[in-house]
Amino acid sequence: MNVAVLGKVGAFKNSGCTVKATSTEHKFEWKPGPGSKPKFVSHMTSSLATIETTGGIKVTCQHMHDAGEVTGLKTSVIQLIFEGCQSSNLACTTPGQAAGVIATPVLPSRLIIIKKEATANKTKVGNDIGSVGGLFAEFECGPVNVVISGSWIWPVKTNAMFRELTYLFNESEGHQKGPEKGEGEPKDVLEASIAGGALERVGFAFSQVQVNEQKIEVNTVV
Incomplete structure (x- = not known):
């Protein structure tokens, strides 16, 4: 950056x-980067946020926001918080949070190359949030425990200065539509275990606007 x-x-x-x-x-x-103003916050612009698995579990949340900080040239941290969450009329809650609040830990994030192009300004970059096999989020919907692990790769806009960025995620039924790995790296996706069962894919659907403290750029040329 x-x-x-x-x-x-x-x-x-x-x-x-x-x-x-x-x-x-x-x-x-x-x-x-990140300079003297490294922080950023995001707010949801869609009417709802959903968390859904390929096995049919669907959590609907009324609100979502996140906050984070750029910590280095290719690293940052972020925490996502979902509010008013429920599934089958049961509140879904992360232990230690108020009823209906799903909060991730403070997650590590790193910039990765999705696809390197011969022309540098066309190289595709992603923001890899979380870590392979690491805890992404945990919550309970009534008596049912849900553990999400792995990481989530967001595509990144490059080679232009931005203070505000709009993101749209539409991963219904757990089908992630974005990149699943960095170039030369192993597959890296989000998976959920429901009540201790086998892992199944999980996806998020919502839109949001991220606001940086200052304009910042992910540059693939300089």
């Missing part, structure tokens, strides 16, 4: 660092 900074000497004339500067225009330069 990079942020553009105004300085006395730089290779670019504009704050987007896309136009090379002449000897009298060198005002901006890339600085490795």
Whole structure:
């Protein structure tokens, strides 16, 4: 990740660092992110958020938000919180939370290459949230315990500065529609165990807007 900074000497004339500067225009330069304002928050824009498995378990939540922080050039942390959650008229709750609240742990996240292209600015990048086999979320719907493990790869917009980003996830019936692994890496998806049973795929459906403290860019060229 990079942020553009105004300085006395730089290779670019504009704050987007896309136009090379002449000897009298060198005002901006890339600085490795995350900079002095690394935090971000998101709020749901869809009417509902759902968590659904291939086995037919469906949890519906009235609200969703997340918060996190960029911790390095390719790393960050994030926590997702769902509120007003229920399945079959039973509240779904993470232990220690208020009734109907599903909260993930603070999850590690890292930028990964989904597909490297010969032209650098066309390389596809993802944000890999969670870890292979690690706990992603745990909750109970009445007497039924649900444990979600693994990681979730979000596609990332690259080579442009953003302060706000819109995400849309539509993974009904547990079918993840995004990338399932990074280039040269093993398959890395979310799976759920219901009441201690065999693992089955799980997916999320909602839309949200992420707001960064400052404009930041995932750059595949510089």
